[in-house]
Amino acid sequence: MSQAAARFNDPLIHHWMPFTANKQFQDAPRIIARAEGVHYWNTAGDKLLDSVSGLYTTPAGHGRREIREAVTRQLEELDYAPPFQFGVPGTFRLAHELAQMLPAGLNRVFFAGSGSEAVESALKVAIQYHRVRGQGQRQRFVGRARGYHGVNFAGWSVGGMVKNRDAFGLGLPGVSHMRHTHIEPNRFVMGQGDHGGVDLADDLQRMVDLHGGDTIAACIVEPIAGSTGVLVPPKGYLERLRAICDQHGILLIFDEVICGFGRTGHPFAADAFGVTPDLMTMAKAITNGNIPMAAIAIRQDIQQAILDAAGPDAIEFFHGYTYSGHPVACAAALATLKIYRDDDLFARGAALVPKFLERIASLRDIPIVTDTRGFGLLGAVDLATDGAPGKRGFAVLRRAFESGLVLRVASDTVILSPMFITTDDQLDEMFTLLRKILAAV
Numbered sequence: 001m002s003q004a005a006a007r008f009n010d011p012l013i014h015h016w017m018p019f020t021a022n023k024q025f026q027d028a029p030r031i032i033a034r035a036e037g038v039h040y041w042n043t044a045g046d047k048l049l050d051s052v053s054g055l056y057t058t059p060a061g062h063g064r065r066e067i068r069e070a071v072t073r074q075l076e077e078l079d080y081a082p083p084f085q086f087g088v089p090g091t092f093r094l095a096h097e098l099a100q101m102l103p104a105g106l107n108r109v110f111f112a113g114s115g116s117e118a119v120e121s122a123l124k125v126a127i128q129y130h131r132v133r134g135q136g137q138r139q140r141f142v143g144r145a146r147g148y149h150g151v152n153f154a155g156w157s158v159g160g161m162v163k164n165r166d167a168f169g170l171g172l173p174g175v176s177h178m179r180h181t182h183i184e185p186n187r188f189v190m191g192q193g194d195h196g197g198v199d200l201a202d203d204l205q206r207m208v209d210l211h212g213g214d215t216i217a218a219c220i221v222e223p224i225a226g227s228t229g230v231l232v233p234p235k236g237y238l239e240r241l242r243a244i245c246d247q248h249g250i251l252l253i254f255d256e257v258i259c260g261f262g263r264t265g266h267p268f269a270a271d272a273f274g275v276t277p278d279l280m281t282m283a284k285a286i287t288n289g290n291i292p293m294a295a296i297a298i299r300q301d302i303q304q305a306i307l308d309a310a311g312p313d314a315i316e317f318f319h320g321y322t323y324s325g326h327p328v329a330c331a332a333a334l335a336t337l338k339i340y341r342d343d344d345l346f347a348r349g350a351a352l353v354p355k356f357l358e359r360i361a362s363l364r365d366i367p368i369v370t371d372t373r374g375f376g377l378l379g380a381v382d383l384a385t386d387g388a389p390g391k392r393g394f395a396v397l398r399r400a401f402e403s404g405l406v407l408r409v410a411s412d413t414v415i416l417s418p419m420f421i422t423t424d425d426q427l428d429e430m431f432t433l434l435r436k437i438l439a440a441v
Contacts (some may be wrong), residue, residue: 035062057289074331090330115257116150132309178203201240213248223269226258229413230380264376265350349420
């Protein structure tokens with residue numbers, strides 16, 4: 001009898017877990033059963049400190065009563081309505097509130113259910129915008145190595161994380177990739193490095209020179225590449241991308257699924273770096289992680305061009321999802337934005353940044369640490385490879401869980417993104433635990 005057949009009634013085997021070593025997990029499961037504030041509890045009742053805000057999703061802390069009550073009220077009033085040709089009050093309220101906090105000009109909002117869907121939507125907007133303006137030849141996209149833009153075909157095609165790509169074939173045609181921004185001269189730098197910004201951004205100009213600027217629809221980047229290990233843009237990098245896009249009529253898309261909603265010490269990374277894109281994707285912290293939701297912010301004139309091109313009573317944009325602007329998700333998002341305002345959480349998170357970055361930088365004396373970097377409340381620690389890539393990182397993940405710490409690992413990089421409500425004492429506990437773990441693996 002095969003091992004799979006022998007374990008057929010094991011309750012763990014029927015769930016195929018995402019981005020997980022499933023065979024290993026079934027032998028040594030890490031199951032989280034409860035959450036409150038900055039802590040989780042496992043099924044044995046052990047308390048775990050959350051050092052990654054869920055999955056960059058929950059900066060206001062777990063178990064917020066205000067969100068729970070808003071969701072309950074919405075379910076009692078309206079659980080669902082079709083988003084095609086019908087509206088619900090929450091979508092208009094939420095879009096209006098987002099427009100007030102988004103960078104100037106990004107005041108049209110399209111809703112989706114996840115960051116992956118938001119990226120797909122933004123790329124489609126870019127294609128259609130150029131087509132209605134008589135530039136249908138603009139079919140190319142430019143992404144970046146080590147970029148992550150979700151797991152839909154368009155997202156992983158413009159993304160540049162090799163393991164997310166190599167199992168699924170060629171992806172979309174006409175996609176090029178710039179170099180990533182993690183370079184040797186900027187190692188062990190907190191914040192933006194001084195080296196390489198303009199040269200790295202000029203990769204986009206080289207794509208223009210090779211393919212023709214009038215064939216490129218959009219360039220998409222995360223202002224800070226999060227999932228691959230917090231790659232901070234060097235000084236001048238984003239500014240140069242903006243200038244090249246402006247010169248050649250290319251739309252600039254910022255993927256702020258991780259960076260958005262205060263993670264950089266500002267409402268959005270676009271504000272932190274002083275560079276405004278033409279489209280911006282958001283998700284994760286928009287509902288404090290309580291209910292899946294995403295949004296795409298779009299420059300007003302881009303939407304208007306698409307609307308004006310359609311005939312009377314015609315659908316202008318043949319795209320959307322069953323759960324676009326779900327009324328319950330909107331209620332969760334509106335409650336979340338109110339918490340951010342009422343508790344002044346963006347400022348509270350920003351006040352935590354200096355100590356957080358100081359703690360990240362302090363880990364460089366550990367022998368296996370090969371780099372430390374960070375910006376805002378995003379930090380990363382690179383570890384020397386121990387045999388196969390990812391082996392040491394996975395050992396850190398497992399040991400951390402056993403030691404009472406939940407963190408994020410990408411190959412041999414440890415990623416931290418604490419909640420905005422984290423106290424100084426909890427931050428000290430986080431790094432005391434992490435130092436002990438890194439010293440032992």
